Amino acid sequence: MASVTYDHVVKRYTADVTVVKDFNVEIKDKEFMVLVGPSGCGKSTALRMLAGLESITEGQIRIGDRVVNNVAAKDRDIAMVFQSYALYPHMSVYDNMAFPLQMQHMPKVDIDKRVKNASRILGLDNFLKRKPRALSGGQRQRVALGRAIVRSPKVFLLDEPLSNLDAKLRGQTRIELQKLHRDLETTFIYVTHDQVEAMTMGDRIAIMNAGILQQVGSPGDIYDHPANLFVAGFIGSPTMNFVPVTTSDSSAKASGFEVKLPKSVPAGKGTLGFRPETVTDRISDQSGTLQMKVDVVERLGSDQFLYGQVGSDSVTARVDPKMKVEPGDSVRLGLDTRTLHLFDAETELALI
Amino acid sequence: MTIAAAAPTAANTAARFSPRWLADQLQRYILHIVVIGLTVAWVVPTLGLLVSSIRPFSAQATSGWWTFFSNPTTFTLSNYTDVLSQSNLGQAFFNSFMIAVPATVLPVTIGAFAAYAFSWMRFPARNAIFLALVGLLAVPLQLTFIPILTFYVQNLHWTTDNLTATGIPGLPWVPLWLAHAGYGLPFSIYLLANFFRALPSDLFESAEIDGAGTLTVFFRIVMPLSVPAIASLVIFQFLWVWNDLLVALIYVGGAPEVAPLTVNLANLTNSLGQGSNLLTSAAFFSMIVPLIVFLSLQRYFVRGILAGSVKG
Numbered sequence: 001m002a003s004v005t006y007d008h009v010v011k012r013y014t015a016d017v018t019v020v021k022d023f024n025v026e027i028k029d030k031e032f033m034v035l036v037g038p039s040g041c042g043k044s045t046a047l048r049m050l051a052g053l054e055s056i057t058e059g060q061i062r063i064g065d066r067v068v069n070n071v072a073a074k075d076r077d078i079a080m081v082f083q084s085y086a087l088y089p090h091m092s093v094y095d096n097m098a099f100p101l102q103m104q105h106m107p108k109v110d111i112d113k114r115v116k117n118a119s120r121i122l123g124l125d126n127f128l129k130r131k132p133r134a135l136s137g138g139q140r141q142r143v144a145l146g147r148a149i150v151r152s153p154k155v156f157l158l159d160e161p162l163s164n165l166d167a168k169l170r171g172q173t174r175i176e177l178q179k180l181h182r183d184l185e186t187t188f189i190y191v192t193h194d195q196v197e198a199m200t201m202g203d204r205i206a207i208m209n210a211g212i213l214q215q216v217g218s219p220g221d222i223y224d225h226p227a228n229l230f231v232a233g234f235i236g237s238p239t240m241n242f243v244p245v246t247t248s249d250s251s252a253k254a255s256g257f258e259v260k261l262p263k264s265v266p267a268g269k270g271t272l273g274f275r276p277e278t279v280t281d282r283i284s285d286q287s288g289t290l291q292m293k294v295d296v297v298e299r300l301g302s303d304q305f306l307y308g309q310v311g312s313d314s315v316t317a318r319v320d321p322k323m324k325v326e327p328g329d330s331v332r333l334g335l336d337t338r339t340l341h342l343f344d345a346e347t348e349l350a351l352i
Numbered sequence: 353m354t355i356a357a358a359a360p361t362a363a364n365t366a367a368r369f370s371p372r373w374l375a376d377q378l379q380r381y382i383l384h385i386v387v388i389g390l391t392v393a394w395v396v397p398t399l400g401l402l403v404s405s406i407r408p409f410s411a412q413a414t415s416g417w418w419t420f421f422s423n424p425t426t427f428t429l430s431n432y433t434d435v436l437s438q439s440n441l442g443q444a445f446f447n448s449f450m451i452a453v454p455a456t457v458l459p460v461t462i463g464a465f466a467a468y469a470f471s472w473m474r475f476p477a478r479n480a481i482f483l484a485l486v487g488l489l490a491v492p493l494q495l496t497f498i499p500i501l502t503f504y505v506q507n508l509h510w511t512t513d514n515l516t517a518t519g520i521p522g523l524p525w526v527p528l529w530l531a532h533a534g535y536g537l538p539f540s541i542y543l544l545a546n547f548f549r550a551l552p553s554d555l556f557e558s559a560e561i562d563g564a565g566t567l568t569v570f571f572r573i574v575m576p577l578s579v580p581a582i583a584s585l586v587i588f589q590f591l592w593v594w595n596d597l598l599v600a601l602i603y604v605g606g607a608p609e610v611a612p613l614t615v616n617l618a619n620l621t622n623s624l625g626q627g628s629n630l631l632t633s634a635a636f637f638s639m640i641v642p643l644i645v646f647l648s649l650q651r652y653f654v655r656g657i658l659a660g661s662v663k664g
Contacts, residue, residue, distance in 0.1 A: 053557050074563035086554035090576040103563035147562070 002064035002077075002154040003029045004050065004187060009059035011045050011211075019045045021211045023059070027204075032181050032188045034202035036195060038234070042211040043191045044159055050189065051080050051157050063154060074103070079148035083160040085140050087132040087147075093119075094128040097146045111150075118146040121183070138169045145177075149184070158190045162197065174200060195235050199223070207231050224339070229348035232273050232341060238305060240341070241279070243313045245272040252342065256311020259288040259337050265351050273341035276305065279317035283334035292317060294329045306331070405431050405632035412629050431633035435620070438630070440608045441637065444616035448641075451525055451600065451612050452593040455532035460585055462533065463540025464578075468570050470541065471548040472556060482545065488538040497602050500531065504603075512605050524610045528603040535599070536589050547581040548574060583652035591642050613638050 004027040011020040020042040027033045035043040048054040050061055052073030060067050068076050079100070087096050094115055101111045119125050122142040132140055141161060148156055161177075162170045178201055181188050192198055198205045199219045207214040207222065207230075215227040226232035232240050245252040250264040252272050259272070283289055292315060294308040299321065306317040306325060317333050325331060342352040403417040408428045411420075420426065435441065469475070470482050504510040504527050515524040551574065559569050575582075597614040604610045606619065617634045621627045 051557075051561060053560070073561045078561070080558070080561050082554045082558060084552065084554045086552065086558035088555065088559075088573060090573075099559075099564075100562035103568065147558075 002187060003027060003031075003062075004033075004155055004189065005060075005062040006046070006050075007060040007062065009046070009049065009061060010057045011042070011049060011054065012057040019211050020049070023208075023213055025206050025213065025216055027187060027189060030185050030187055032178070032190065032201060032203040034198040034205045035189065035191045035208060036198035036202075036205055036234075037193065037208035037214075039193055041208040043193075043208050046208070047080075047157055047159055047189060047191045050076075050155075051078060052076050077154045078157055079151045079153040079155075080157040080159065081144045081148050081161045083163055085132075085144040085161075085164075087140055087143055089132050092129050092131060093124060093135070093143050093146075096132070096143055097150050100147060100151050114150045114152075115146075118149040121149065121180070122146050137165055138173065141165060141173065145180070149180075152184075153186070155187045155189060156184075158188065160192055161190075162192070163194070177201065196237065199235065205235075207234060209234075225350070226273075226341065227350055229271060229273070229343045229350075232343070232350070236275055238276050238316050240273045240275050241313075241315045242343075243272045243274075243310075243315070244345075245270055245342075247342070252340075254311060255313055256309075257288060257290040257335070259335060259340065261340060261342065261352060262338065263352060265342060269345040270351065271343040271345060271348075273343060274335060275339065276316040276318045278336040278339055279315060279319075279333050280336070281319040281323050281331070281333060283332070287334035287336050290315070290333055290335055292331050292333055294325055294327055294331060297325050297327055306333075401632055401635060404629075405636055409629040412632075431629055435630045435634045435637070438620075440616060441613075441634070443608060444611065444613045445637075447610055448594060448612040448614070448638075450522065451528055451532075451604075452590055454525070454529045455536070455593045456586055456590045458529060458533035459536035459540045459589060460582065463537055463585070464544055464575070464582065465570075466537070466541045467544035467548050468574055470545045472569075472574075473566070482541075485538050486542055489542065493535050493599070496534075501602065512607065512610060516609070524604060528600060531599055531603050532593050532596075536592070540585055540589070543585055544578065544581055547578055551577060579652050583649045587646055587649055590645050594638075594642055 004025075006023045006025045009020060009023040010018065012018045023042075023046055025033075035046060037043045045054060049056050050063075050068075052068070052071065056069050060069060062068065063076060063078070088099065091099065097115045097118055098111050101114060106114075115128075116125075119128055122145060124139070124142055124146060127135060127139060127143075132143065135143065141164070144161070158177075162173055165173060174197060177188075177190075190197075190201060198207075202219055204216060204218055205222055206216045209230050215222055215231045217225075222231060222235055226235065226240075229242070233242065243254045245254045246268075247253075247261070247265050247270050248267045250261045252259055252261055252270070254272060279290070279292075290310045292306065292308040292310050294306050296307040298305040298307070302321060304319050304321045304323060304325070306319055308315060308317075319325070319333070340352060341350060343349065344351055400417045403420050404412055406427055406429065407417065407420055408426060408430065411426050470478060510527050512524050515526065555573060556569060559573055564572065594612075595614065596612075597618060600612050601615055606615050608616070617631060617638060620630045620634060
């Protein structure tokens with residue numbers, strides 16, 4: 001149980017290949033922190049530096065109060081679950097879980113106690129004698145978790161642990177992992193490229209892009225108040241609508257509509273952002289209206305998404321599933337102006 | 353015709369003997385044909401040797417082995433009894449073992465350690481050294497006889513007589529063990545390094561986090577996973593040493609106390625071909641051991657030994 005601090009951490013492979021740039025995050029004790037970003041954004045490297053699998057070029061990483069820059073991986077008191085699970089294929093499930101404890105020269109009785117305990121938590125009791133090849137993907141994933149649990153580490157590192165599971169199992173395991181986090185009361189650091197995993201599991205989310213930390217915050221906070229255009233576009237599905245606008249005082253004019261902004265901004269150019277769920281078939285006094293030419297209709301049962309053109313801009317709308325729309329129709333939709341976002345055209349930072 | 357097309361099996365029947373069907377069949381059986389062809393090419397000479405070994409010398413000298421089938425009455429075991437009584441077969445057998453076992457264990461063990469270092473440890477000039485080692489594969493071993501023998505004899509005074517005179521059992525074979533180890537190492541390292549390199553790196557990182565040191569990783573993870581590669585290497589090296597005549601003759605000579613089976617067999621026949629009938633039966637004696645080695649190691653060729661390690 002410990003906090004983790006990244007203090008101005010840099011990872012540079014060669015003079016002009018820097019994969020993590022000035023990374024600063026403080027992860028609290030017992031927190032479930034998710035590092036999320038597109039592939040190649042440096043999130044895995046950030047995790048591997050903490051694990052001790054990559055050297056730290058500049059800056060400090062602390063676990064608790066201890067600087068771990070020069071501490072060997074095995075002495076950092078961490079456990080890691082790999083995307084590939086990395087089970088030892090020639091060892092039984094039991095031996096796979098016992099291996100890290102044997103390396104610590106723990107007495108056999110204690111090893112047995114811990115392995116049995118972990119296998120009970122993870123429901124692996126009936127598989128202890130099996131080899132990994134005789135297990136399903138989900139079971140292997142649990143063995144990998146078990147191998148981490150037995151060590152009772154201060155920090156759990158998980159590197160995309162769900163990406164090799166099928167969609168249904170992924171959903172289940174997501175919930176199991178959250179339960180596990182609650183039961184173990186340990187710091188979890190979880191790397192993923194999947195924003196759904198990030199939103200559903202993280203106490204807090206750190207979003208990275210191109211080696212640079214974009215924003216850290218709770219899922220709700222990030223969803224409602226994205227710090228810049230990248231975060232706004234990365235979080236949320238379907239993605240936020242982005243429309244180039246010209247602003248003057250407290251109104252923004254796009255190619256096909258004009259809306260009142262919740263607060264006044266300097267005149268100029270910008271990008272207006274609004275989530276699909278703010279574009280609906282409900283039109284009230286507070287809402288702006290837009291006329292959409294529908295190209296594609298997606299019915300999901302609980303929702304209905306319309307993809308189409310407003311003026312010369314592409315817009316996605318989420319309307320009542322009972323609304324009858326066909327591709328080619330022109331519909332009048334309401335835009336809830338209370339949750340509008342405006343991004344600076346040049347810096348891409350959020351103005352509203 | 354319409355009825356035939358309705359059922360898939362019937363459709364196949366309809367297409368039978370068409371050019372397309374013929375091509376499919378050919379493709380399916382071509383592998384079998386090649387394998388059977390190769391097997392026949394290898395088995396026929398061996399069969400000839402076996403048949404010859406049960407024919408008397410007079411028959412061997414006047415007609416081909418295949419004529420035996422039309423006149424099987426000439427069957428005899430005299431070649432086998434002669435070879436057992438005439439030559440020093442038991443001693444030669446023992447010598448061959450004493451040469452082949454260390455000359456296999458040494459290069460495979462050293463090669464495994466070296467291959468691990470080449471594939472998973474970082475040190476300066478790693479690739480250059482590895483390339484140089486691979487280059488050694490191309491050096492004909494005959495080139496090395498004179499410099500190595502000179503070194504053994506002039507610098508170390510390791511002649512067979514000197515080493516035998518010490519009275520320490522096994523010592524006369526040391527030069528040969530070292531020579532075989534040296535000749536076998538480049539291939540050992542090359543083969544094993546390629547195998548080790550293909551092991552998933554996640555396993556090594558996971559073991560590192562779990563607290564396993566280099567030696568633990570080598571013995572508890574790399575070795576168990578490399579059994580198929582090691583087994584094939586052991587077979588290669590053992591057979592090469594077991595069948596070797598030249599290197600043994602050069603480094604230990606033909607004295608019956610130290611010479612292996614191959615040297616003993618070569619001595620059975622003289623330059624005029626007398627005694628060549630004994631070669632046939634003796635060759636079968638010498639084949640027994642390689643066969644046992646191969647058959648007993650064969651079960652370690654497990655396919656998919658890495659299954660279940662990484663990926664779902």
